[in-house]
Amino acid sequence: MPNRPTRRPASASPAYAPSRRRVLAAGAVLLAAPMLALPRRSLASTASARTLAFRHTHTGESLAITYASGDQYVSDALARVNWFLRDFRNGDVQPIDPQLLDQLHAVSTITGSRAPYEVISGYRSPATNVALKERGRGVATHSLHLEGRAIDVRLADVPLADLRDAAMSLRKGGVGFYAASRFVHLDTGRVRRW
Ligand SMILES: [Zn+2]
Numbered sequence: 001m002p003n004r005p006t007r008r009p010a011s012a013s014p015a016y017a018p019s020r021r022r023v024l025a026a027g028a029v030l031l032a033a034p035m036l037a038l039p040r041r042s043l044a045s046t047a048s049a050r051t052l053a054f055r056h057t058h059t060g061e062s063l064a065i066t067y068a069s070g071d072q073y074v075s076d077a078l079a080r081v082n083w084f085l086r087d088f089r090n091g092d093v094q095p096i097d098p099q100l101l102d103q104l105h106a107v108s109t110i111t112g113s114r115a116p117y118e119v120i121s122g123y124r125s126p127a128t129n130v131a132l133k134e135r136g137r138g139v140a141t142h143s144l145h146l147e148g149r150a151i152d153v154r155l156a157d158v159p160l161a162d163l164r165d166a167a168m169s170l171r172k173g174g175v176g177f178y179a180a181s182r183f184v185h186l187d188t189g190r191v192r193r194w
Helices: 016-048 075-084 098-111 124-136 160-169
Strands: 049-056 062-069 119-122 149-153 174-178 185-186
Touching: 049 075, 049 098, 062 075, 075 149, 098 119, 098 149, 098 160, 149 160, 160 174, 160 185
Parallel strands: 049 119
Antiparallel strands: 049 062, 119 149, 149 185, 174 185
């Protein structure tokens, strides 16, 4: 039979005191553990929550929304983004590629912008694309705007060239620079620039 430590009252001998302190110390660690874990957890969720703010230059609407948390997209939020980025000319709504939102989020982080994205164009319906083409607006026949995979934006607090450079540094999708119209086109197609 193994030796068992004899239980003694706390006041019994000085030798007991250190071990009691160890017990107390262990208890303090146990108590402290959840308190340490809480801020770490909330920091993690803050860091992984991805938020975007928009102002649409054609509809005048604004939207500020947490569209993702960690590796999960928030479906309600995506639905609101889809509506916000609808074809404003005829009201057609199509899903917007969530990766496009991630690219915008990354560009915000890189530039340190605190301004909402000013949206010039999001989803574009085939009818609108044809109409714009006929009016000689220089839109591509197979524009990724038609697939909800492109957006034209500017940021009030970031020079347009810096916005372009930040977008290109991602090495994700296409980046078009439209200095005269003051916007940058981003899409989730293959990496290219113009
Ligand atoms: Zn575009």
